[in-house]
Amino acid sequence: MTRSGRGDIASNVLRSALLALLALLLAVPLxxxxxxxxxxxxxxxxxxxxxxxxxxxxxxxxxxxxxxxxxxxxxxxxxxxxxxxxxxxxxxxxxxxxxxxxxxxxxxxxxxxxxxxxxxxxxxxxxxxxxxxxxxxxxxxxxxxxxxxxxxxxxxxxxxxxxxxxxxxxxxxxxxxxxxxxxxxxxxxxxGFGAANLGLKVEARPDTGEALTVAELTARGWLRRLTVTNAGAEAAFRDAGVAGAGDGPAEAPLVYLTFAYLNVPAIGRALLGAERFAALTREFGPGDHAVLVVSHGPENPLGDEFVLGSIPDRLTVTQGGLAVNARDMAIERRGAAPGLPDGPWTILRITGAAGFDPSAPWTLSAKIVRERGQIFPEKIAREFSADYALPAELFIREAAEAGPSWTDPWRARGVELGVITLALAGLVPVLARQRGLVADRRRFPVFRLAYLAFTLLFIGWYAQAQLSIVTLVGLVRAATVTHDLTFLLYDPPSLLLWAFVIATLVVWGRGTFCGWLCPFGALQEFVAWLAKPLRIRPVAVPPRLDRALRQVKYVLLAGILIAAATGSPLADSLSEAEPFKTAITLYFVRAWPFVAYALGLLVLNLFVYKGFCRYLCPLGASLAVLGRLRLLDWIPRRAECGSPCQLCKVRCRYGAIRPDGRIDYPECFQCMDCVTIIHDPGQCVPEVLAHRRGKRIVPQPVAAE
Structure with a gap:
């Protein structure tokens, strides 16, 4: 049969399933x-x-x-x-x-x-x-x-x-x-928040050394006043039927506040002095802001019972119509700058998490409270405010991380990504250079066992990068719902492995993942080593039954994808045919039926080598189908392979070599045993015979069916 016409039962089953799947994708949106x-x-x-x-x-x-x-x-x-x-x-x-x-x-x-x-x-x-x-x-x-x-x-x-x-x-x-x-x-x-300053970090520019006085700050508008006169308070409370003013003339100030933003060095140093400003900045957390408020009038919004370190009840900083959490810094209250009127004062801290933008206008509000009634007095409040704004050139505005993003896991898992990248980079030349390490029958098995241990321990149990049919289910659901594949970006190690597996599928086929990078596959290989000391003899599955059982994984794959496309929860249930979640993701810490199933597959592996991979794995089925797009029939064969020599076929525990000696690439797990044999003059039967006759033969890749 020619390469272009090599369709078998598996591909026919999958082709029918995919046609049904496409129809369902169009007809049943989620x-x-x-x-x-x-x-x-x-x-x-x-x-x-x-x-x-x-x-x-x-x-x-x-x-x-x-x-x-x-x-x-x-x-x-x-x-x-x-x-x-x-x-x-x-x-x-x-x-x-x-x-x-x-x-x-x-x-x-x-x-x-x-x-x-x-x-x-x-x-x-x-x-x-x-x-x-x-x-x-x-x-x-x-x-x-x-x-x-x-x-x-x-x-x-x-x-x-x-x-x-x-x-x-x-x-x-x-x-x-x-x-x-x-x-x-x-x-x-x-x-009213999260729009104007979304994704920006705003900070005061570093100190330029400019020396300013209180009068100069006032002239520039960098030091502002909030004044409420007796007449203004009286007018505000007139509709409530209570007296709002204090004693004194109508134009006398009742509330008289001076306030300024302190983070700008020229302002903070002018109002606090160089030494105290430096001490203040040392107390700042990342992105914190400070506002100085000094009260000079007879009515102090801080109140006589104000507690240091608390949020003032009658002072509010607002921006964009939204109150900003501003808390007293509980620092020493003496030594205000010359020219600044005396009176109680506070420095309000606004944390970086408040979303405050000092380069945009903001407002300071003071509340005046009066009581109405004697037996059960009712509190009546009125607010008075003054705006504050500083020139944009006093600040540095730059992009900042605006909440979580898929880039976070890439930064957080950089070490894991680096280790896996190095491991993949080391695997490629080993598999590509068939006359190198692969041809060494002593060193290559040691390398393979060490790599499988790395796959199980690091890729699987540590990095949690076991590839799964669940990803394909997610792709189908994304195609029917959101057309958004960003969910893949949240698991960097798995995405890195997917990229590598897809690339090697095109070159070598399914075997690179199934034989080298599947943690559960590696676990099966290690468990299989117990068969010899336990004196367990492998079961020879009859060829006809073996061929029929190999189709089960394709039927299971089709069922999972169709269920996913229709939005059926059956997709999740069928995906449990994979024991990966139980054995790798959850370390066997799971309900007993799932643990029993995973352990049962490992026991089956003692009798039928990698029986799950060969007969049940839906992920392996999908890779086998996609692997038919590979560019190379890269495993070398000789004319004598299959007839008369059957050594590679007998040694292949996966059953991936046909009686005629050709490689069944969709079932090949790339263990490289046959490659080692064919390049070893001491094992390859045709080469042993040719050596005895004084001849030299060269193996060549042979097209698969």
Missing amino acids: ATAGTLDRAGVERHFPAPLVVGERDTTLPVWPILKQEAGSYEVFAYAFESIDLAPIPGFGGTPPDLLVALAPDGTFRDVKVISHHEPVFLEGLGSEPLFAFVEQYVGLSARRPIRVGRPNARGSGAAPQTTVDGISMATASTRVINESILAASLAVARAKL
Whole structure:
């Protein structure tokens, strides 16, 4: 049979399955929208909370709470899939119900649905539920990162880090990005932050040595005043029926504040002095800002009961209509600059997580409170404000990391990527140079065992880079839902291996992965070594039964892909035919039926060498089909191979050499045993005979059927 016409039962089965799959792809799209109606949302936010009317422009439900006889917004509730449908590792986006408070903090996060393979019948959903609970109390303003397990207990910032889940790194990063991306979309529309300064880091320029006085700062507008006169206060409270003014003339100041942004060296040094300004900057955290406020009037917004280090009740910094968290720095209060009026003062710290942009206009507001009534007095408040702005040339604006992204795991796993890259680079020349290490029957087996140990221990159990049919399921689901393949980027080691495997498929076929880079395959090879000391004799599967069993993996592959295309959960169930999740990803820590299945396959391997790989592996089936596109029939053969010599066929434990001596590349696992034999004058029977006759023969690759 010619190379162009070599179709067998497997390819015919798969061709029919793919035609059915294409029809289903066009006919059965998967749902990508949120699933909760009002009743569903009310179940998550029961009384005394009230679910308001859904927004007409954004899929957001206001959650209301009664305060002082009126309803105020307690949170905005939304489903992440409506606003950030980021495909998970199962190919479809997770759906999370998020409740975001008006100040940008998370009231609640719950999992509505997901298709993350590691949690489906693996770790179970409980670790995922516990993972999302960590967001409660955190702020959407902050670039929240997924750390290693127990990262916060090991010293990571609890305001910007959530503990990751071992064995679920890629899935947790996708979920983290889904939560924050959806929350930022709501924050921009409803809360007024996250738009103007998104993705920018703004810092004051380094000290230029300019020396300014208080008068010069005032003249430039870098030192501002907020003044409320008795007449102004009285007018503001007139509608409330209470006296708002203090004692003294109408034009006398009641509230008189002087304030300035201190991070700019020329301002901070002028108001605090060089020594104290330097001490202040040493207390700053990354991205922190400081605002000086001095009170000179008879009514001090700080209040007589103000506690150092607290957030002032009557002073507020706002930007873009949103209050910014500003807390007193609790530092020494003496030694203000000459020319600055005396009075109580505070330095308010605004942390980098608040999203404050000092190069954009902002406002300082002071609240005046009065009481009405005697028995049960009612507090009446009015706010007065003054704007503040500095020239843009005083600041450096540059791109900053705006929340989580798929680049995070690439940076975090750089060492693993480097080690795997070096290992792959070392494997290629070994397999390509057939007269090098491969031809050495003493050293090559040692190299192969060492490489398989690396594959099992490092690629599999440490780097968690076991390739799986789950990725193909994800690709099919992404094709039917989001047309977005970024979920692949969240698992860098696996993506690196996929790229290498696809490249070698074109050159050599399936065997490079199945024979060298599959951790479960490596585990089977090590278990097979126990057969000899246990005196277990391999079972010879009859040829007709062997050929029939080899088709099972193609039927299983077709079933998985069709189920994935139709959105059926059967795809996840059928994917459990792979024991990879149990044996490699979860280290056999799983429900007993899955452990029994994985161990059973390893026991089967003692009797039928790599029986799972040969008969059941759907990933191997997909690689075998794609491997038919390879460019080379690269394994050398001789005219004598198959007739009369059958040595390679007898030694091939995979059954990948036909009786006529040709290589069955879709079933070849690239163990290289036959290559070693054919280049070894002491093993290759035709060469041994030729040597006895004083002749020399050269092996040549022979086209496969």
